[in-house]
Amino acid sequence: MQKTTTSPELMLENQLCFTIYACSREFTKLYQPHLDKIGLTYSQYLVMIVLWEKQQCTVKELGEALFLDSGTLTPLLKRLQAAGLILRERSLQDERKVLISLTDKGWALQSEAVCIPGKMAEGTMLSADEFVNLLGQFKSLLARVHEANTAATK
Amino acid sequence: MQKTTTSPELMLENQLCFTIYACSREFTKLYQPHLDKIGLTYSQYLVMIVLWEKQQCTVKELGEALFLDSGTLTPLLKRLQAAGLILRERSLQDERKVLISLTDKGWALQSEAVCIPGKMAEGTMLSADEFVNLLGQFKSLLARVHEANTAATK
DNA sequence: TTAAATTAAATTGTGTACAATACATTTCAT
DNA sequence: ATGAAATGTATTGTACACAATTTAATTTAA
Numbered sequence: 001m002q003k004t005t006t007s008p009e010l011m012l013e014n015q016l017c018f019t020i021y022a023c024s025r026e027f028t029k030l031y032q033p034h035l036d037k038i039g040l041t042y043s044q045y046l047v048m049i050v051l052w053e054k055q056q057c058t059v060k061e062l063g064e065a066l067f068l069d070s071g072t073l074t075p076l077l078k079r080l081q082a083a084g085l086i087l088r089e090r091s092l093q094d095e096r097k098v099l100i101s102l103t104d105k106g107w108a109l110q111s112e113a114v115c116i117p118g119k120m121a122e123g124t125m126l127s128a129d130e131f132v133n134l135l136g137q138f139k140s141l142l143a144r145v146h147e148a149n150t151a152a153t154k
Numbered sequence: 155m156q157k158t159t160t161s162p163e164l165m166l167e168n169q170l171c172f173t174i175y176a177c178s179r180e181f182t183k184l185y186q187p188h189l190d191k192i193g194l195t196y197s198q199y200l201v202m203i204v205l206w207e208k209q210q211c212t213v214k215e216l217g218e219a220l221f222l223d224s225g226t227l228t229p230l231l232k233r234l235q236a237a238g239l240i241l242r243e244r245s246l247q248d249e250r251k252v253l254i255s256l257t258d259k260g261w262a263l264q265s266e267a268v269c270i271p272g273k274m275a276e277g278t279m280l281s282a283d284e285f286v287n288l289l290g291q292f293k294s295l296l297a298r299v300h301e302a303n304t305a306a307t308k
Numbered sequence: 309t310t311a312a313a314t315t316a317a318a319t320t321g322t323g324t325a326c327a328a329t330a331c332a333t334t335t336c337a338t
Numbered sequence: 339a340t341g342a343a344a345t346g347t348a349t350t351g352t353a354c355a356c357a358a359t360t361t362a363a364t365t366t367a368a
Contacts, residue, residue, distance in 0.1 A: 006206050006207045006264075007268055009268070009271035009272065010203055010206060010207075010264070010267065010268055010270075010271060011203070011207055012200070012203050012204055012207060012219060012220075014271075014289070015200075015203070015271075016181075016285060016288060016289050016292065017178070017181040017182070017185065017196075017274070018200055018203075018220075019289060019292040019293055019296055020174060020177050020178045020181060020292055021178045021181070021182070021196075021200075022220070022221045022296055023174050023178075023292055023295055023296045023299060024171070024174045024175045024177075024178040025221060025325075025326095026221065026296060026299040026300050026303055027170075027171040027174060027175070027299055028171070028175070028325095029303050029326090030299055030302055030303055030306075031171065032326095032327095033306070041352095041353065041354080042171075042175075042354095043353080043354060043355095044353095046166070046169075046172055046175075049164055049165070049166050049169070049172075050166055052160050052164060053160045053164075053165055053166065058316080058317095059316075059317065059318095060315090060316060060317085065166060066166075066172075066176070067176045067179060067180065068354095068355075068356090069355080069356060069357090070316075070317050070318065070319095071317095071318080071319080071320085071354095071355070071356055071357080071358095072354060072355050072356070073317090074317070074318055074319080075318095075353080075354080076353080076354075079353080094315090094316080094363075094364070095316095095362080095363060095364090096315065096316040096317065096362065096363050096364070097315095097316060097317085097363095098316080098317065098318095110160075110164070113164065114161055114163070114164055116164075117163035117164060117168075117169075118163065120171070123299075123302045123306070124295075124298055124299055124302055125298065125302075126170075126298075131170060134170060134291065134295065135168070135170050135173060137288065137291065138170065138173045138174055138177060139173050141177055141278075141288060142173055142176055142177045142180060144278055144279065144280075145177060145180040145181055145184055145277075145278055146176075146180050148184055148277045148278055148279075149180055149183050149184055152184075152187070152277070179355075179356090182355095183356090186356095186357095195322095195323065195324080196324095197323080197324060197325090198323095212346080212347095213346075213347065213348095214345090214346060214347085222324095222325075222326090223325080223326060223327090224346075224347050224348065224349095225324095225325070225326055225327080225328090225347095225348080225349080225350090226324060226325050226326070227347090228347070228348055228349080229323080229324080229348095230323080230324070233323080248333075248334070248345090248346085249332080249333060249334090249346095250332070250333050250334070250345060250346040250347070251333095251345095251346060251347085252346080252347065252348095
C-alpha cells in the first residue's frame with residue numbers, strides 16, 4: 001500500500017503519553033543501581049515508602065496511594081514478606097482486610113534508602129526550583145487524568 | 155520498632171518519579187477503551203505509530219525510537235504479525251537485521267486510529283497551550299534522564 | 309433477620325519490561 | 339585472509355500491570 005503523510009497528531013514526537021511513558025521507564029532505570037544495593041525493585045521501593053510513612057495499612061490503602069490493584073500488589077507483597085521486610089496479617093475486626101506492616105528488618109532498610117532521593121537529584125541535575133515546579137505540574141496532570149478515568153468508569 | 159518522622163525526600167508526595175509513573179499508567183488506562191476497539195495494546199499502538207510514520211524499519215530502530223529492547227519487542231512484534239498487521243523478514247543485505255513493515259491490514263488500521271489523539275485531548279481537557287507546554291517539559295526531562303542513563307552505562 | 313448487595317483480597321490469564329545470555333552475522337585489525 | 343570484536347535478534351527468567359473472576363466477610367434493606 002502507498003505512503004501518505006501521517007497526520008501530525010499521530011506522530012510519535014507529538015505524543016504526550018509516550019513521552020511520559022518513556023520518561024517513567026528511564027527514571028526507573030536511573031534508580032535501578034541504587035535499588036539493587038538494597039535489594040528492592042522500584043515498585044517494591046514505592047510500597048516501602050508508603051509503609052515507612054504510615055507504619056501500617058491495608059492492601060486497599062496501598063493500592064489507592066500507588067494507583068495499583070490487588071493483582072499487582074498481592075504477589076509483590078508476598079515477595080517483600082519472603083524477603084523478611086513486611087508482615088501480612090488478616091485484620092481481626094474485618095477479616096476481609098489484610099494488614100501490612102514492617103518488620104525490624106523493613107524499618108532498618110529506611111536508613112539505607114534515605115540517600116537515594118539525593119542520588120537521583122544529582123543524576124538528573126535538577127535544581128530545587130525545577131524539581132518543585134515539575135512536581136507541581138505533573139501532580140496536577142495526574143489528578144486530571146485520574147479524574148478523567150474515574151469519571152469514565154462511572 | 156518505633157516510629158520516627160520520615161524525612162521529606164522519602165515521602166510519596168515528594169516523589170517526582172512516582173508522579174510520572176502513576177501518570178503514565180493513568181494515561182494508558184485512558185487510552186484503553188479506544189485501543190480496545192481497534193484491537194491494540196498501548197505498546198502495540200506505539201509500534202504502529204512508528205511504522206505508519208516510517209513505513210519500514212528494523213527492530214533496533216524501533217527500539218531506539220521507543221526506548222525498548224528486543225526482549226520486549228520480539229514477542230510484541232510476533233503478536234502484531236499473528237494479528238496480520240505487520241510483516242517480519244530478514245534483511246537480504248544484512249541477515250542480522252529483521253525488517254518490520256506494514257501489511258494492507260496494518261495500513262488500513264491507521265484510519266481507525268487517527269481519531270484517538272482527539273479523544274484523549276477531549277478526555278484530559280488540556281488546551282493546546284497546556285499540551286505543548288507539558289510536552290516540551292516532559293521531552294526535556296526525558297532527554298536529561300536518558301542522558302544520565304547513557305552516561306552512567308559508559 | 310436473613311437474603312441480596314457490597315466490599316476486600318486473592319487468583320488467573322495475557323501482555324509487557326528488562327537483565328542476562330546465547331547465537332548468528334558482519335566488520336575490522338593485522 | 340582470518341580470528342577477534344562488534345552488531346542485531348532471539349531466548350530465558352523475574353517482576354510487574356491490569357482485566358476478569360472467585361471467594362469470603364460485612365453491610366443493607368425488605
